[in-house]
Amino acid sequence: MKIKPFLESENDDIRYASILLMGNLSKFGSGEPVFKDQIHNVLVSLLLHLVDPNPQVVKACKFAMRVCAPVVGSEQITAMFQNHLHEDKSLHYGEFINDLTKYLIQDFPGMLNFYHISVIQFFKSNWPEVRAAAAMFIGFLLGNLQQEHFSQLNMATVTKGLVLLLQDSDPVVRAKAAEAMGQFH
Incomplete structure (x- = not known):
């Protein structure tokens, strides 16, 4: 909850670091219902920052979403994040979000x-x-x-x-x- 405001910081370095921190914290939050709720709480922010103007922030989002995916609670979404969110690969955002919204629904x-x-x-x-x-x-x-x-x-x-x-x-x-x-x- 304390990290969430920093995900929208105008400072690229703070945004990048807070997203990386969120991803790294997921290593310790597996199985914790409260952490699962927090991942859902920041999921939209991470998804939208996949098109962030700063390429480092985009890479951080991809990393965070891949490592947080198992906590989300959906095998399909986890597989999708693992298959499509590679830090050095481009992402067709429209197709990705279209498919993802189907799984969210x-x-x-x-x-x-x-x-x-x-x-x-x-x-x-x-x-x-x-x-x-x-x-x-x-x-x-x-x-x-x-x-x-x-x-x-x-x-x-x-x-x-x-x-x-x-x-x-x-x-x-x-x-x-x-x-x-x-x-x-």
């Missing part, structure tokens, strides 16, 4: 409200890359969500956030927000 339906609220908080991130990734994440989450789960999401807040992103100064953010809104059905 399937394996953690009770966490959907928490995940979508966490993602919405990143609509105001300092980094346009992270704002665009947040729009993509919410878009794929909505696109993959079955009808029975929609009641868990605050669609008014999602819509309001995406409308604000449509007015963002960065054209990529605006495009990703429009794509996310295309998932509404």
